Amino acid sequence: MIKQYLFVITCAVGLVLPAYTAQAAVDSHARNLAASCAACHGTNGHSAGGTPVLAGMDKALFVGSMKDFKSGARPATVMHQHAKGYTDEEFDLLAEFFAAQKR
């Protein structure tokens, strides 16, 4: 059902804007939010070394980590300061985006 729906959107957008069809299924706001993490976690969550890989991370684990950073339940050097800048809804968007990235 959802798949079909996405397919229809992709086609509709494809008709109007043939150049950008492959991007149509990606939530661009989520993608933009996730781009804020790339300086430390690599482009699309593919860490170039030393920091956790976010690409392909389990959604529940991701959201749990972000909430724990935000509340202070999980100790961190820097993630508490980043996590506090986002809403819980945004954690879900981010989780969705990173889970969809191939590891």
Added chain:
Amino acid sequence: MSINRRDFLKLTAAGIAIGAFPSIAFAGSELLKKKGQRVVIVGGGFGGATAAKYIRMWSNNKIEVVLVERNQQFVSCPMSNTVLGGKRTIKDLTRDYGGLKKHGIKLVHGEVTAIDSEKQKVLLANGHLSYDRLIVAPGVDFMFDQIEGLDANVADASIPHAWKAGAQTVLLRKQLESMPDGGVFAMSIPKAPYRCPPGPYERACQVASYLKKSKPKSKVLILDANPDITSKKGLFTAAWNELYPNMIEYRPNAAVLKVDAASKTVKTEFEDVKADVLNVIPPMKAGAVAAMAGVASVDGRWCAVDFLTYESKVHKNIHVIGDAVSAALPKSGHMATSQAKVCAAAIIELMQGKQPDQNPSIVNTCYSMVSDSEAMHVANVFRFNAEKQAMISAEGGGVSAKRSEQEGALANYWLENILDDVLG
């Protein structure tokens, strides 16, 4: 062929435009044949290179991107103070642009001589580049005229600012190496805003770190034009006192007015200071390309932009990112990459006739290396505030609880990851 009144008016308008940009009338040919929609980016630093990569990546390589950069290689300014401390060489911070070419970005190494915002052309010595949208990412230039006795040649030859990583960083390190034990290293900091707020205080640490090991009787003197330490004050004072006791002396409200290169003396409002090694960091403004584009509207120094798109408030279809932007945001490499991504996303939307993201957020993290192994940071998320039309720091940002070796390692990981994100 007869010329009617309308055509005549058009020709006259073109004539006026040519008159305003005399060199463009002789601009020669289009350097790269333009086929589809094209973005030209001037400046391949952290901001410009990121915008180039992300426009290609997020448009599925559909938008043509031409990146104009004067240097053949990319040298990271972040972490370049560690070259002075001796932990890194400039080579460790140097990368080539090969990774960007893999995204299909067209690199043009050259010097921009003029920008015609009417005809949407960037002029170089050997021809021009037409654009649909232009991104100006020129970083900073130095206002040498604010300090008597100082100019670009003096800085290159004997009083390096070393505030762009490269030859001057290497020169300053050499000067430190030949300084006698018991000598004085004096550095000056311009009034904010300047590139990299914590950078000068980090530099004092890195120089002290080298001197402590090699020339322990020497002194580091900081002449700060600002009334106080502008970034991470508590952490820096602790590092100075605990790691380098009695070595670093800090003087606020001490703007340098004059330099005598021969005697290595600087003059402030209150005193003359003679040093063995002199590092004068002049006041800064947006890089010259911003003025060429006519977008440096704030005090003739910085560029006012719309924070949803980074489009200039002066000229349509010209966007400005990075240090050149006028904002209450830190001028850092990381900040430039954050702005570049919002700008890249917005340009793609605008080119499709769509509305850009109305709720953008950007981040900044600056690590400061205070010794060979220890670092601390400041981190913030900034959210768009529609009422203020500005990027406002979210609750929860701030500095490290304390400096640590763990953060020293993380600072290195940050560098590797950001360089990979920008150039890979």
